[in-house]
Amino acid sequence: MSERTIHDRRWWILGTLVMSLLVVVLDNTILNVALKTIQQDLDATQSQLAWSINAYTLVFAGLLFTYGVLGDRYGRRRALIIGLVVFGIASALSAFSSSPEALIASRALMGVGGAAVMPSTLSIITNVFEPDERGKAIGIWAGFVGVAVAIGPITGGVLLEHFWWGSVFLVNVPFVLVALAAILWIVPESKDPSPQGLDPLGVVLSIVGLVLLVYGIIKGGETTEWGSAIVLGPLLAGVAVLAVFVLLQRRSRSPMLDVTLFRNPAFSAACGAVTLVMFALFGAVFFMSFYLQYAREYSPLEAGVRLLPVAIALSFFAPRSAKLVKRFGVKVVCAGGMLLMTTAFTGYMLIGADTPIWVVELLLFVQATGMAHVVAPATESIMSTLPRERAGAGSAVNTTVRQVGGALGVAILGSILSAGYRSGITPSLSVLPAEVRDLAAESIGSTQIAAAALPPAAREQLEAAAVDAFIGGMHAAALGSAVVAFLGALVVLRWLPGRSAAAPVAQEPAMELAA
Numbered sequence: 067m068s069e070r071t072i073h074d075r076r077w078w079i080l081g082t083l084v085m086s087l088l089v090v091v092l093d094n095t096i097l098n099v100a101l102k103t104i105q106q107d108l109d110a111t112q113s114q115l116a117w118s119i120n121a122y123t124l125v126f127a128g129l130l131f132t133y134g135v136l137g138d139r140y141g142r143r144r145a146l147i148i149g150l151v152v153f154g155i156a157s158a159l160s161a162f163s164s165s166p167e168a169l170i171a172s173r174a175l176m177g178v179g180g181a182a183v184m185p186s187t188l189s190i191i192t193n194v195f196e197p198d199e200r201g202k203a204i205g206i207w208a209g210f211v212g213v214a215v216a217i218g219p220i221t222g223g224v225l226l227e228h229f230w231w232g233s234v235f236l237v238n239v240p241f242v243l244v245a246l247a248a249i250l251w252i253v254p255e256s257k258d259p260s261p262q263g264l265d266p267l268g269v270v271l272s273i274v275g276l277v278l279l280v281y282g283i284i285k286g287g288e289t290t291e292w293g294s295a296i297v298l299g300p301l302l303a304g305v306a307v308l309a310v311f312v313l314l315q316r317r318s319r320s321p322m323l324d325v326t327l328f329r330n331p332a333f334s335a336a337c338g339a340v341t342l343v344m345f346a347l348f349g350a351v352f353f354m355s356f357y358l359q360y361a362r363e364y365s366p367l368e369a370g371v372r373l374l375p376v377a378i379a380l381s382f383f384a385p386r387s388a389k390l391v392k393r394f395g396v397k398v399v400c401a402g403g404m405l406l407m408t409t410a411f412t413g414y415m416l417i418g419a420d421t422p423i424w425v426v427e428l429l430l431f432v433q434a435t436g437m438a439h440v441v442a443p444a445t446e447s448i449m450s451t452l453p454r455e456r457a458g459a460g461s462a463v464n465t466t467v468r469q470v471g472g473a474l475g476v477a478i479l480g481s482i483l484s485a486g487y488r489s490g491i492t493p494s495l496s497v498l499p500a501e502v503r504d505l506a507a508e509s510i511g512s513t514q515i516a517a518a519a520l521p522p523a524a525r526e527q528l529e530a531a532a533v534d535a536f537i538g539g540m541h542a543a544a545l546g547s548a549v550v551a552f553l554g555a556l557v558v559l560r561w562l563p564g565r566s567a568a569a570p571v572a573q574e575p576a577m578e579l580a581a
Contacts, residue, residue, distance in 0.1 A: 091214035096222035125177030134462025149182025154242035161232035201388030209384030223367025279304030287477025335561035342554035344471030349479030379434035404555035406436030411548035486539030
């Protein structure tokens with residue numbers, strides 16, 4: 067296949083890559099609405115249920131960077147194909163899991179496949195599109211990531227209404243097969259024409275460091291005891307291992323990651339912006355999901371439909387953000403997006419259980435509009451600082467900071483929500499037996515389960531108090547999101563280069579293409 071043919075088919079290639087991406091991102095958002103059903107059918111404990119999510123997250127985060135580097139060396143299409151095959155097989159295994167342990171193991175295997183898919187799609191886009199169109203292509207890529215986050219709960223709700231819980235995993239298989247056929251037909255192979263030697267120690271250190279870091283974040287969110295040894299131990303160990311990794315990369319003749327890239331504000335400030343926006347976004351999605359289902363009493367499907375403004379805004383604005391960047395510069399566009407997100411998060415602090423739903427929908431639309439003008443331009447800024455032959459490593463860095471930022475958002479803002487809820491609901495729990503009060507204070511769902519044993523009048527009173535306490539905790543978490551988004555705007559304004567001071571785009575060497 068010639069480079070001219072590849073260029074002519076670039077938008078079809080993008081469609082194929084977006085399909086591959088949607089399979090991975092959509093599955094994780096679908097799973098959230100199926101957890102209650104899975105818990106009942108498999109008789110899973112709360113801890114086992116949590117690990118069905120965490121097993122994927124840990125493996126996914128730990129392997130992202132390694133897959134990006136391996137894709138540069140051995141072929142990005144090859145990495146994408148391997149990732150989809152593993153993801154499809156693991157999805158089928160998850161669908162027919164007969165025990166919580168089997169589900170956890172198959173979910174970990176899904177993480178192995180998913181970690182190969184995400185960085186491969188972005189690095190292939192970088193190699194297929196020329197700089198003048200790359201911003202639009204990356205905007206479409208980023209927009210569909212957000213669309214998948216928004217439509218996942220809708221898809222999950224529809225599947226659960228008509229099929230068994232395994233359908234939320236089995237639905238991946240036909241999409242994987244179609245994506246694989248399209249990749250083999252139309253997507254070109256690309257890799258570094260002059261690959262450096264593989265660094266086994268660097269690979270191990272990057273995996274161990276990222277797994278420890280993300281594990282510590284997860285445990286912090288679960289326990290809310292950020293100063294305990296079980297949280298600080300893996301967090302500090304992860305930071306230490308990654309610090310050793312960076313030191314070795316600086317001295318290596320063939321580094322996996324050129325750490326001097328972080329001296330370039332177009333790279334480092336953009337990474338910081340992506341991290342902060344994902345922190346604020348995932349934390350907000352976390353508490354808004356609970357708000358819609360518990361405070362507004364929507365079913366999972368109804369709650370998913372209420373998230374459609376997010377999908378609409380992202381799919382419309384993300385591809386168009388490139389035009390604004392050309393006119394105003396990436397600094398102005400990203401800062402404006404962060405401020406829009408700050409406005410939306412501040413608005414969440416004013417809503418209650420009886421707020422007109424159109425107000426909530428409007429805030430969701432504003433939030434997603436802001437995100438569309440941050441993630442796509444910041445991602446393009448990251449990728450434009452790298453030569454094409456190292457696109458896999460750059461894509462992996464982008465995806466890794468997204469993952470870490472999102473995990474931190476859910477963990478920290480979830481802890482704020484939990485602490486605020488516990489403080490608000492505790493005075494009302496005196497109507498419950500003493501032995502169940504502590505468990506009932508953990509979440510609004512736990513309180514409602516405990517309240518079910520009370521007489522009708524007392525139950526209604528406690529449930530009303532639970533909603534009030536949740537709204538108070540949500541306001542505190544929304545404040546945290548607003549502060550982080552505002553800090554992101556300051557980071558962008560201070561360090562991200564403006565249009566006149568932007569760092570030059572890395573030289574674009576020719577791709578090495580396989581026929």
